[in-house]
Amino acid sequence: MNTIDLHMHSIYSDDGVYTPTELMKMCKDAGLQIVAIADHNSTKAIPEARNAAEKLKLTYIPAIELDCTIHGVDLHVLGYGIDENNQALLDNAEYVKKQAQNVGKEQIEKVKALGFYIDEDACYALSHEGVITGEIIAEVALQDERNHPLMKEYLPGGSRSDNPFVNFYWDYCAQSKPAYVPIHYISLKEAVDMIHAAGGIAVLAHPGNNTKENLSLIDAIFAYDVKGMEVYSSYHSPEQIAFYKDYAEQHYLMITMGSDFHGKTKPSIALGGSHCPDTSLYENAILSLIK
Structure with missing residues (x-):
């Protein structure tokens, strides 16, 4: 049974629909035990989610999903175990929001x-x-x-x-598509440095969406002290999971898993999902993210 989901979004993401408290109740109902809300460039959900998770006896890991770029490619990098009050993270949230508006x-x-x-x-x-x-x-x-x-x-x-x-x-x-409008995101290096300064570790989100199986790009990303990879994602095919799992194991990376649940914008994606067959294999490493 999949009991870990480290990637979901609340109302503090522009495309999320549930409050942090609602999400934690939904996680409990889904049988999850270790959870994280990773909102886009925002830490606003963390205090409420942590409080709700504690009442529901869920293990909560504070997280964020930062938009960033490397070699002209837009990426999403997850930060786990972060201090939600870190000023650089708060400043970046305003920087991105003003551009998006x-x-x-x-x-x-x-x-x-x-x-x-x-x-x-x-x-x-x-x-x-x-x-x-x-x-x-x-x-x-x-x-x-x-x-x-x-x-x-x-x-x-x-x-x-x-x-x-x-x-x-x-x-x-999306990037390279006909109606794309660019936003100037921070660089991958800036994102990783920001996550480290906030006490967290950096994990590459759903590489199947952003990097595909471009090994030269993936190697360049992990040269920037990114410590983990979201191997198990609702977006990844079995073949992609095998590819990323092999890469992560060869490079001694932390392996994480997440549904990227949003609600109505991604209705086919469920909390927990079935993309990770046995999360217990990774539980000890993931629990080390808790501060």
């Missing part, structure tokens, strides 16, 4: 230029603190029947309908 309108215009009808007011109504994500644009687009001929893949029964909002983001709004 400014790019939403431009991204809407780029999506509209591709032939979609997008209600800007509806996007802002769904946003957190004025941050419009690709997933929000997708949700609004799918509500407008005029877009359905262009969005058959995302409608029920379509090839991208399992997680329609985030799939639309990956297909249209």
Whole structure:
């Protein structure tokens, strides 16, 4: 049974929908025992989640997911065992949020230029603190029947309908896609240094999404004192899990696991999931992350 999930998102991520307390109750109901909320560039969930987890007798690990870049590639790096009050982390959260608030309108215009009808007011109504994500644009687009001929893949029964909002983001709004609008993220080195200064360790999130099996890129990432890899992810195929597990073991990296549960933006992803067959193999190492 999978009893560990170290990657989920609360309302303090722009694309999360559950409060930290709600998430901890859901983790308990799912049979999880060791958990972490890793919100995008934010530590706001940690005090509430830690308190809720303690009441529910869950083991909680404070975490964050930092956006960063290396060699022009956007990455997500997880920081575990961090001090949520670290000033550099707090400053970076504001730095990213202000940029994200400014790019939403431009991204809407780029999506509209591709032939979609997008209600800007509806996007802002769904946003957190004025941050419009690709997933929000997708949700609004799918509500407008005029877009359905262009969005058959995302409608029920379509090839991208399992997680329609985030799939639309990956297909249209992610890096290198036609509606991509860049945000200037910190470098990988800055992210790792920030995590270390906050007392944590750095772990590469869902490499199957960002690095694929590009060994030269993966080697470059782990040259920056990244100590672990999220080998078990809801995004990884069995073949990818085997590839990343082998890499992690050869390089003496900590192996972690996470669902990347968000709620409605990724409805096919469940807390815990079935991507990690036996989390007990990694429990002792993961418990060392608790401060």
